[in-house]
Amino acid sequence: MTAAGALDDPVLCDRLVQLQGQVLAMKYHALRLLTCALKGEPAGVAGLIVKLNGCQLNHDLCALALEAMGELGVLYHRAKYERARGAWMYQYLFSLGLIIGGGTAQIQKNIIGERGLGLPREPRGEEKR
Ligand SMILES: Cc1cc2nc3c(=O)[nH]c(=O)nc-3n(C[C@H](O)[C@H](O)[C@H](O)COP(=O)(O)OP(=O)(O)OC[C@H]3O[C@@H](n4cnc5c(N)ncnc54)[C@H](O)[C@@H]3O)c2cc1C
Structure with a gap:
């Protein structure tokens, strides 16, 4: 009998597939932005989500890797x-x-929300109604 690997855990496996989907979505989103840039067209709202999604996705990928490695994952500094x-x-x-x-x-x-989608501005504390 072989030792169980991280991919044998259905929860980890499910999260991995979800992240894979998000990575692919970001990849094709980046290609869309590249096409806009090559055509000299503004990316508009599409450009706004890169920082938000990219940073969170990086973090989520690392979190999954750490979880899969268990207590060994948190070790560093040699x-x-x-x-x-x-x-x-x-x-x-x-x-x-x-x-x-x-x-x-x-x-x-x-x-x-405000600049990309044109939603109402968040109320500012100092604003008079
Ligand atoms: C790794 C790193 C590198 C950095 N590098 C630089 C740099 O090179 N140059 C530089 O100038 N600064 C840099 N910073 C500072 C960084 O820009 C600020 O920390 C960041 O903009 C958040 O501002 P703050 O810390 O004043 O938090 P605050 O603005 O006080 O926010 C505190 C909390 O309130 C929330 N919040 C605040 N306002 C709103 C709002 N209107 N709506 C909803 N939520 C809100 C925030 O999301 C956060 O959770 C860096 C920070 C980090 C962590």
């Missing part, structure tokens, strides 16, 4: 039993920083 030189843990934390840096995910969603 720890004795670290995997892949601790790259997944490093990227997990780095991608969290990127979700915040350059405008947090919440701010990005506001920008997409």
Whole structure:
């Protein structure tokens, strides 16, 4: 009998397939943006989601890898039993920083809603009605 691998876990397997779908969606979205750029056309709303989705997707991929590796996944800084030189843990934390840096995910969603989709502006505290 062979030892069970991470892909034998139906929950991890399901999450992997979902992430694979999101990676493919981002890939074809990027190709669409490339086509716009080559034609000299503005990307419009389509360009706004790249930072939001890209950073979150990176983070989710790393989270899944860490979970699949169990307690060994969190090791880095040349720890004795670290995997892949601790790259997944490093990227997990780095991608969290990127979700915040350059405008947090919440701010990005506001920008997409207000400037991209033309939704009403979020009420500002100092605004008089
Ligand atoms: C890795 C990293 C690199 C960075 N590099 C740079 C850099 O090179 N140059 C630079 O100038 N800055 C840099 N920053 C700072 C970064 O731009 C800010 O941390 C980021 O814009 C968030 O601002 P803040 O920390 O003041 O949080 P705040 O704006 O105080 O936000 C705190 C919380 O409130 C939420 N929030 C705030 N306003 C709204 C709103 N209107 N709607 C909904 N939610 C809201 C946020 O989502 C967040 O959860 C970096 C940050 C990180 C993590």
